[in-house]
Amino acid sequence: MACRLTVSRETWPLRGAFTISRGSRTTAEVVVAEITDGEFHGRGECVPYARYGETVAAVAAAITELAGAVAEGLTRQDVQRVLRPGAARNALDCAFWDLEAKRAGQRAWQLVGLPPPQPMTTAYTLSLDTPEAMAAAARAARDRPILKVKLGGAGDLERVRAVRSGAPSAALIVDANEAWTPALYDELVPQLHGLGVQLIEQPLPAQADGALAGRPRPVPVCADESCHDRGSLAGLAERYDVVNVKLDKTGGLTEALALVQTAAAAGLGIMVGCMIGTSLAMAPAILLGATARFVDLDGPLLLAGDRAAGLSYANGRVHPPDAALWG
Secondary structure (H helix, E strand, C coil): CCCEEEEEEEEEEEEEEEEECCEEEEEEEEEEEEEECCCCEEEEEECCCHHHCCCHHHHHHHHHCCHHHHHCCCCHHHHHHHCCCCHHHHHHHHHHHHHHHHHHCCCHHHHHCCCCCCCEECCEEECCCCHHHHHHHHHHCCCCCEEEEECCCCCHHHHHHHHHHHCCCCEEEEECCCCCCHHHHHHHHHHHHHCCEEEEECCCCHHHHHHHCCCCCCCCEEECCCCCCHHHCCCHHHCCCEEEECHHHHCCHHHHHHHHHHHHHCCCEEEECCCCCCHHHHHHHHHHHHHCCEECCCHHHHECCCCCCCCCEECCEECCCCCCCCC
């Protein structure tokens, strides 16, 4: 049955400015792919990311260029071949999964062969700011079980101490987004361990993370910018303990499922993460959460509003999606 592909660009305001080591923003710019056969509709959302050379316009164009191929019978399996890992392939891959589930009258996890997902505890992200502002943000979020703290280099120890004072009971993950040097890593890690930090995400630039090999890791270290798909796994087990699996990096759920299996077989723990997007972007990643040591799917919580039938968040936990949303 012939299918029609449509692509839209959307802007979603954030609750406030969101800052990491690379900059600040106040909106989430997403691209949505929708595939319909006239009876059933499948949707997928991606978040183009400048760090990986992506723009909203280029990603939307890359998906749109495949409209003719989709009408002629392009499949989800074909998409793995014709698009590289990244945001464009993610939106299209997840739209195909949604369409396949609706056509089959099943949920996506049934198609994969997984048990029904259960509510899972997710981290909640605190934006990079002054220690005083981050302490205030931590106090406001002190009842959340896991806080993910964005860091930026100089002054990071004071920031983590401030967050710990504001949320003394929360588990802490820190994310430097490639902002540290090896010397700063050596200086900070023992003190972060003493503050009860449970995970350090991407401390060094991806192109320089070889310096992590052989260094003590009293706090587990997670690869984010250094890990995209299975092709990026070589050598990571010498430098990292955990890999952050994001659909916008893997290029969709299909590759993400394979990456989780391959990484786990290599002895790496799994973190399931996200860019800042709506519940439509988070929903497919819920399928990856059952075996993850860490879940970070808080994107919709950082938005001023979410789309209809969005994910339900309560008591620090995210619940599986309704079929009206995805899958």
